[in-house]
Amino acid sequence: MAKKVLLVDDDPDILVLNQTVVEENGFDPVAAENGEQGLAMAKSEKPDAIVLDILMPRQSGIKMYRALKLDADLREIPVVVLSGIARKSFLKSQDILSGNDGVRVPEPEIYLEKPVSPDMLADAIRKVLAGR
Numbered sequence: 001m002a003k004k005v006l007l008v009d010d011d012p013d014i015l016v017l018n019q020t021v022v023e024e025n026g027f028d029p030v031a032a033e034n035g036e037q038g039l040a041m042a043k044s045e046k047p048d049a050i051v052l053d054i055l056m057p058r059q060s061g062i063k064m065y066r067a068l069k070l071d072a073d074l075r076e077i078p079v080v081v082l083s084g085i086a087r088k089s090f091l092k093s094q095d096i097l098s099g100n101d102g103v104r105v106p107e108p109e110i111y112l113e114k115p116v117s118p119d120m121l122a123d124a125i126r127k128v129l130a131g132r
Contacts, residue, residue, distance in 0.1 A: 002028040003129050006047035008038035008064065009082070010056040014114075018051060018082075018121065025122045027129075035059030039067055042074055049128050051121070052108075054083035054090055062093045069105035078128035081108040082116065 005027045007018045015031050022029040030045050032038035036059040042050060050068070054061035061083065068074045081090065091107065110124045 002026055003048040003132070004028045004030060004045060005125060006030050006032065006038065006041055006045060006050045008032045008035065008041075008050065008056070008061065009053040010034055011053070014053070017118070021118045021121050022051075022125065024118075025125065027125065035061055035064035039064050042068060042077065043071075047077060048132050049078050049080065049125055051080045051082050051125065054081060054085050062090065065108065066105050070103065078109045078132070080110045080112065080121075080124045080128055082112045082114060082121065084114045086113060087111045 005022045007015060007022065007029055009015045009018065010033055019029040019031060030041060030047060032041045034056045038052070039059065052061045052065060061081070065079060065081070068077065068079065083090065090111065109128045112120065112124060
């Protein structure tokens with residue numbers, strides 16, 4: 001059975017491109033358009049990996065990532081962040097969020113800054129799924 005990859009991005013063009021990359025590499029894609037929907041799908045679909053955008057409406061990828069890593073049932077799902085914002089900015093945002101309750105979350109398994117080639121995305125997904 002193919003590994004399931006949850007794709008979370010508010011840009012429909014990027015979502016279609018990422019779905020194509022996932023399918024062409026033998027994985028089963030499921031998609032969400034924002035962090036709120038993505039978190040619900042992570043709970044219901046139990047994906048093997050997640051590709052997560054950061055800047056999205058309704059719930060940012062930053063908040064979704066933190067929620068994933070604090071959820072006992074979801075924290076072990078590897079996350080590939082695929083974002084237009086720099087990794088340094090993401091980590092600073094995580095520090096701000098961690099300041100609210102003092103609970104730190106781990107850095108994403110892989111952080112890719114857009115744009116990336118289809119091969120780079122496929123390689124990142126294969127890498128995080130290698131041990132699963």
